[in-house]
Amino acid sequence: MSRARDDAWFPAFCVLAGYVVIAQGLGSLYPFSTFEMYAGASTHSASRLLARDAGGGMHEIREFDGYRCGSLDLQPASCRSGGEYYTIGYVEREAGEYLASHSAASAVSDAHPVDLVRRIWRFHGAGKPAVEDCVVASCDAVAR
Amino acid sequence: MKIASPYDGHPRTVLRFVLAAVLAFDTLLAWHALATVHPSAASHPHAPAWLLAFAGHPWAAAPFAVTALVALAAFARRPALVVPGWIALAAVGWIVEAHAAAIEGPYRIFFSGGAAMLGWLVAATYARAVGREPEDAERFAEMGAAAGLAATYVNAVASKMLAGGVGWIDADSLRAIVLTQHHVNASGISAAYAAAIADHASLAGTLVLLTLIAQASALAYPWHPAARAVSGTLLLAFHANTAILTPLFFPEAMVLLAALSYPWPAIVLRLRGGAPAARGASPGTAPARPVRTVRAALIGALLAGALVAWTSPLRSYTLVHHSHGSDAAPALPAALAAALADLQPGARVGPWQVRSCAAAANGARLELTSGPRVLHVLVVPHGSVPVPPPATTRDYDLLYVTGRPDEPTVTGDEAAGALGLVAAAIRERE
Numbered sequence: 207m208s209r210a211r212d213d214a215w216f217p218a219f220c221v222l223a224g225y226v227v228i229a230q231g232l233g234s235l236y237p238f239s240t241f242e243m244y245a246g247a248s249t250h251s252a253s254r255l256l257a258r259d260a261g262g263g264m265h266e267i268r269e270f271d272g273y274r275c276g277s278l279d280l281q282p283a284s285c286r287s288g289g290e291y292y293t294i295g296y297v298e299r300e301a302g303e304y305l306a307s308h309s310a311a312s313a314v315s316d317a318h319p320v321d322l323v324r325r326i327w328r329f330h331g332a333g334k335p336a337v338e339d340c341v342v343a344s345c346d347a348v349a350r
Numbered sequence: 351m352k353i354a355s356p357y358d359g360h361p362r363t364v365l366r367f368v369l370a371a372v373l374a375f376d377t378l379l380a381w382h383a384l385a386t387v388h389p390s391a392a393s394h395p396h397a398p399a400w401l402l403a404f405a406g407h408p409w410a411a412a413p414f415a416v417t418a419l420v421a422l423a424a425f426a427r428r429p430a431l432v433v434p435g436w437i438a439l440a441a442v443g444w445i446v447e448a449h450a451a452a453i454e455g456p457y458r459i460f461f462s463g464g465a466a467m468l469g470w471l472v473a474a475t476y477a478r479a480v481g482r483e484p485e486d487a488e489r490f491a492e493m494g495a496a497a498g499l500a501a502t503y504v505n506a507v508a509s510k511m512l513a514g515g516v517g518w519i520d521a522d523s524l525r526a527i528v529l530t531q532h533h534v535n536a537s538g539i540s541a542a543y544a545a546a547i548a549d550h551a552s553l554a555g556t557l558v559l560l561t562l563i564a565q566a567s568a569l570a571y572p573w574h575p576a577a578r579a580v581s582g583t584l585l586l587a588f589h590a591n592t593a594i595l596t597p598l599f600f601p602e603a604m605v606l607l608a609a610l611s612y613p614w615p616a617i618v619l620r621l622r623g624g625a626p627a628a629r630g631a632s633p634g635t636a637p638a639r640p641v642r643t644v645r646a647a648l649i650g651a652l653l654a655g656a657l658v659a660w661t662s663p664l665r666s667y668t669l670v671h672h673s674h675g676s677d678a679a680p681a682l683p684a685a686l687a688a689a690l691a692d693l694q695p696g697a698r699v700g701p702w703q704v705r706s707c708a709a710a711a712n713g714a715r716l717e718l719t720s721g722p723r724v725l726h727v728l729v730v731p732h733g734s735v736p737v738p739p740p741a742t743t744r745d746y747d748l749l750y751v752t753g754r755p756d757e758p759t760v761t762g763d764e765a766a767g768a769l770g771l772v773a774a775a776i777r778e779r780e
Binding site: 228256 | 442477
């Protein structure tokens with residue numbers, strides 16, 4: 207029996223080239239993906255939702271439970287007075303879902319005042335970014 | 351052209367098990383994720399109702415998960431067994447896409463294993479088609495898996511270049527990604543590191559450049575053991591760095607990189623004091639079938655795939671992923687909008703209040719609330735879903751999904767009552 211020419215490179219090349227070409231056309235449809243996360247993230251700002259306690263300390267919103275807020279608009283127009291800002295879709299969605307699923311229907315005895323704050327960073331050159339805190343809602347919540 | 355691997359001279363059994371384990375992990379993770387999400391305003395606005403119907407219903411998706419796990423077990427048992435592998439890939443894909451439709455888009459952690467499995471299967475199928483013996487076919491499969499995994503990184507860097515060109519080499523992009531995701535109260539080295547990146551554009555810019563270099567190095571990854579070791583190490587460092595700075599952790603990709611990038615069989619042999627195996631590929635016996643014909647078939651399949659990818663409606667479907675959250679919602683069909691005129695946000699339906707009403711799943715999705723309880727109602731044209739609908743009107747079927755598991759329970763009777771009220775409101779307008 208004769209020895210074969212080693213052509214293992216051929217299917218490997220087809221996989222590499224094919225995956226790239228098909229994914230760039232198709233977008234993300236399993237198992238193809240362009241892995242374009244953050245590809246369009248060219249930005250000069252950043253933003254996220256945080257919780258600020260009565261002493262001014264900043265926390266992740268998940269550090270509190272049982273939120274009771276007057277009204278809740280997580281991206282109010284008032285926070286755009288300094289210009290548009292960059293957000294990450296799933297980070298915003300998860301924050302909204304957390305607040306929706308950890309709200310209290312009635313007053314909780316050990317709740318404390320907490321401000322929901324949209325913190326916005328703006329980059330101006332190489333130095334430290336400028337920081338703005340925009341209050342989104344005034345709430346009562348319980349520390350976890 | 352020659353291709354060599356760090357596994358040359360050794361069986362690929364361990365790699366086959368690792369690949370099967372990664373896909374099994376993805377199966378369970380995706381199934382669990384699908385079971386804990388529900389259609390909402392973030393769902394794909396054009397997702398078919400039958401795909402959204404799996405969200406929040408673990409038992410509906412269970413047959414796909416079981417199929418995937420059984421097929422993966424069969425795949426792992428014998429070398430170059432391709433049919434179970436293809437079945438597993440399709441079953442995992444179904445779960446991942448159902449989950450992606452229910453939220454704002456797919457979780458990319460699932461795609462590294464999928465791409466590696468795709469590469470393994472394409473190359474193994476090719477090798478079997480030209481008559482290679484199973485052990486030899488698995489050598490091809492390993493090269494294919496390495497190429498599939500490498501392609502994900504090539505795509506990542508290509509996407510950045512296509513979206514922003516050299517403009518992506520911009521320190522502010524990385525600073526924004528870190529600041530939006532690093533824990534605000536983190537302490538220790540990781541916090542100091544994140545703060546340094548946020549405060550020093552030059553450091554952030556250097557890391558961005560290194561990220562692009564690491565991802566671009568994947569072009570060389572499949573072809574030579576040294577390239578695999580260098581590129582694999584760069585990519586592992588990239589993943590580790592990302593995990594330190596953000597919550598983004600890609601364990602499947604890291605496991606596959608670790609398994610495929612280094613000559614583990616030779617290392618183990620050396621540690622055990624055995625003689626190293628002869629290096630170099632073992633080209634095996636001559637193929638039993640004409641290679642030219644099989645090559646032409648593979649190229650044909652590739653071109654057909656590219657044609658579908660670039661011209662079919664699937665493209666417009668996937669483009670909406672991750673881009674519809676804050677955009678204006680698509681309009682409801684006129685007849686449905688008229689039927690839902692009394693069910694706009696703020697309207698009361700018995701004890702329920704309509705929180706949102708949006709186009710989805712070739713119909714509409716209403717989000718109803720009653721105190722802390724949440725109920726989602728899908729209103730779709732007759733015959734859109736493969737199950738008997740709990741309520742119907744003249745033109746529409748109504749389905750419901752309850753809130754997340756951590757939300758107060760909505761009983762079946764309460765949900766049926768709400769559906770009856772919604773159906774009555776629609777009937778008055780039909």
